[in-house]
Amino acid sequence: MREGPDIARIASLVGDPARANMLTALMGGTALTASELALEAGVSLPTASSHLSKLMEGGLLTLASQGRHRYYGLAGPQVAGMIEAITGVAAAVGPQRVRPGPRDAAMRVARVCYDHLAGEQAVAMLDRLVARQVLLRHDKEIRLGPSAASHFAAIGIDVESKARRPVCRACLDWSVRRSHLAGTLGAAILDKILLEKWGRREKGSRAVIFSPMGKQAFEKVFLA
Amino acid sequence: MREGPDIARIASLVGDPARANMLTALMGGTALTASELALEAGVSLPTASSHLSKLMEGGLLTLASQGRHRYYGLAGPQVAGMIEAITGVAAAVGPQRVRPGPRDAAMRVARVCYDHLAGEQAVAMLDRLVARQVLLRHDKEIRLGPSAASHFAAIGIDVESKARRPVCRACLDWSVRRSHLAGTLGAAILDKILLEKWGRREKGSRAVIFSPMGKQAFEKVFLA
DNA sequence: CGCATAGTTAGTCCTTCATCGAAGCATTGA
DNA sequence: TCAATGCTTCGATGAAGGACTAACTATGCG
Numbered sequence: 089m090r091e092g093p094d095i096a097r098i099a100s101l102v103g104d105p106a107r108a109n110m111l112t113a114l115m116g117g118t119a120l121t122a123s124e125l126a127l128e129a130g131v132s133l134p135t136a137s138s139h140l141s142k143l144m145e146g147g148l149l150t151l152a153s154q155g156r157h158r159y160y161g162l163a164g165p166q167v168a169g170m171i172e173a174i175t176g177v178a179a180a181v182g183p184q185r186v187r188p189g190p191r192d193a194a195m196r197v198a199r200v201c202y203d204h205l206a207g208e209q210a211v212a213m214l215d216r217l218v219a220r221q222v223l224l225r226h227d228k229e230i231r232l233g234p235s236a237a238s239h240f241a242a243i244g245i246d247v248e249s250k251a252r253r254p255v256c257r258a259c260l261d262w263s264v265r266r267s268h269l270a271g272t273l274g275a276a277i278l279d280k281i282l283l284e285k286w287g288r289r290e291k292g293s294r295a296v297i298f299s300p301m302g303k304q305a306f307e308k309v310f311l312a
Numbered sequence: 313m314r315e316g317p318d319i320a321r322i323a324s325l326v327g328d329p330a331r332a333n334m335l336t337a338l339m340g341g342t343a344l345t346a347s348e349l350a351l352e353a354g355v356s357l358p359t360a361s362s363h364l365s366k367l368m369e370g371g372l373l374t375l376a377s378q379g380r381h382r383y384y385g386l387a388g389p390q391v392a393g394m395i396e397a398i399t400g401v402a403a404a405v406g407p408q409r410v411r412p413g414p415r416d417a418a419m420r421v422a423r424v425c426y427d428h429l430a431g432e433q434a435v436a437m438l439d440r441l442v443a444r445q446v447l448l449r450h451d452k453e454i455r456l457g458p459s460a461a462s463h464f465a466a467i468g469i470d471v472e473s474k475a476r477r478p479v480c481r482a483c484l485d486w487s488v489r490r491s492h493l494a495g496t497l498g499a500a501i502l503d504k505i506l507l508e509k510w511g512r513r514e515k516g517s518r519a520v521i522f523s524p525m526g527k528q529a530f531e532k533v534f535l536a
Numbered sequence: 537c538g539c540a541t542a543g544t545t546a547g548t549c550c551t552t553c554a555t556c557g558a559a560g561c562a563t564t565g566a
Numbered sequence: 567t568c569a570a571t572g573c574t575t576c577g578a579t580g581a582a583g584g585a586c587t588a589a590c591t592a593t594g595c596g
Contacts, residue, residue, distance in 0.1 A: 093402035095336065095395070100327030104554075108320035122573060135555055137574055147405030156563040156572050166401055171319070173397040177390055178317035181371030226479065231455060255450065328584075346543060359585060361544055380542045380593040 119161035204274030230256035343385035428498030
């Protein structure tokens with residue numbers, strides 16, 4: 089028999105379809121109410137409530153009560169990373185699903201992945217940044233290139249961030265099956281996109297819709 | 313309702329205690345037979361067999377038949393990474409277990425984690441390498457320092473490996489709750505330790521036992 | 537061949553847990 | 567204070583699946 093952390097407990101929390109759907113929905117980065125999560129998971133409100141209390145007890149979620157609304161969110165980047173890792177294995181191992189990736193075309197193009205951008209646009213961006221050696225890539229490890237600081241400073245992003253999270257990280261894109269950029273830099277770029285209104289969040293979805301102008305601006309900066 | 317990879321299916325495979333124990337045992341890096349895994353999981357042979365076929369069907373394991381023995385192993389680094397990620401969350405959210413870490417003292421000192429060294433020795437090694445700036449650490453991101461190439465070349469390890477896996481990666485040590493070194497460099501160092509017979513694998517366990525001479529040699533190279 | 541070992545399959549029991557309706561609490565607004 | 571909304575708790579139901587014994591298949595060894 090084994091000792092150590094109770095990994096079965098955590099995994100079984102994710103192992104229920106309703107809870108998995110909720111967690112996937114929360115990968116959108118914004119906290120959601122119990123009713124919204126019930127809708128996402130496709131279960132009744134009492135059922136959702138029961139699942140949510142289990143996830144809370146397991147330490148996977150945080151709760152912010154505001155009036156009669158209770159906002160549930162992922163407990164942190166570590167939990168998000170775990171979901172990512174599981175999603176990666178599931179995508180690699182289960183291509184039995186005929187439909188390759190999300191049904192919604194907008195989701196395939198660009199969507200939010202916890203706190204950064206994913207989808208074809210994000211994959212193209214990482215490819216281009218690596219090709220221009222702004223970023224240096226070695227499989228899953230991504231480092232800043234010599235020109236990174238000035239390149240990102242030009243658009244108001246300080247890459248010498250003192251955040252405790254890694255600046256760059258590769259995150260496997262399950263729709264395209266290639267990597268995009270995560271980490272604080274990935275998060276900063278998403279912030280930039282939303283702040284400049286290059287793109288907007290599609291309500292109730294993780295999709296990010298670029299405006300024509302925004303798309304042009306984004307491509308000029310990141311895909312040139 | 314959500315689309316995308318079936319993460320609940322994968323997570324529920326890990327979510328059973330017996331299967332979780334098996335997977336944890338396989339994190340030792342060596343493939344094990346069905347009987348050995350039954351023993352690890354604390355279940356009868358038929359039960360183990362049933363679990364193993366489920367894990368196979370889920371794509372988490374590979375199988376090598378040799379005569380009447382059937383050796384099961386983890387399907388790859390991606391699966392190992394997922395187990396690591398889950399273990400990390402479990403360790404972070406579940407300190408309810410009074411016993412801090414493995415019961416076995418030897419396991420606490422040094423053990424194998426899939427393909428690299430873990431435990432107090434490994435944590436100390438990473439600390440020292442970072443302090444000497446052989447490696448440069450930024451939270452979970454670890455890069456090679458300027459002196460890394462020559463330092464490791466001196467003991468016969470080529471850090472400019474062309475392997476597709478990252479050279480350095482941080483891996484959370486669940487016994488010490490601090491990080492140690494994973495990635496191809498971590499794997500190469502473990503190889504070195506076993507090749508030079510500085511330490512040997514404890515049979516049927518992940519523990520690595522250093523010889524007095526070996527400990528001295530290891531400390532001279534990595535903890536000086 | 538015959539016996540032992542390694543492993544899988546079949547059958548059955550039994551626990552666990554996801555689900556929902558109905559009722560109960562809490563907060564907000566009129 | 568009354569009604570509406572958001573959410574949780576309770577209790578009953580039912581299905582899923584994990585566990586074991588027993589029987590069966592396959593490999594190895596004398």
